[in-house]
Amino acid sequence: MPEEKxxxxxxxxxxxxxxxxxxxxxxxxxAIESLPExxxxxxxxxxxxxxxxxxxxxxxxxxxxxxxxxxGRAKANLQKQLEDYYNTFK
Numbered sequence: 001m002p003e004e005k006x007x008x009x010x011x012x013x014x015x016x017x018x019x020x021x022x023x024x025x026x027x028x029x030x031a032i033e034s035l036p037e038x039x040x041x042x043x044x045x046x047x048x049x050x051x052x053x054x055x056x057x058x059x060x061x062x063x064x065x066x067x068x069x070x071x072g073r074a075k076a077n078l079q080k081q082l083e084d085y086y087n088t089f090k
Contacts, residue, residue: 038070041070042062042071043071046071
């Protein structure tokens with residue numbers, strides 16, 4: 001007789017968890033929107049929409065090094081913004 005696998009999927013549908021995740025997503029997307037335009041576009045194309053670097057380079061009309069730099073600066077800016085946000089709750 002095969003064992004039944006228990007799913008944790010239902011636990012993540014708890015209203016409190018769903019609301020918390022929506023709030024976190026809203027904070028993250030607000031931070032993304034506040035990035036300088038080129039950083040925001042590069043970050044959104046690669047990290048949100050899932051494009052590879054070659055595709056993003058074509059869209060942004062930049063070389064790979066430039067896009068890597070934009071992503072690095074975007075991550076650093078987001079980390080700073082989100083650290084500031086989360087430190088207000090400590």
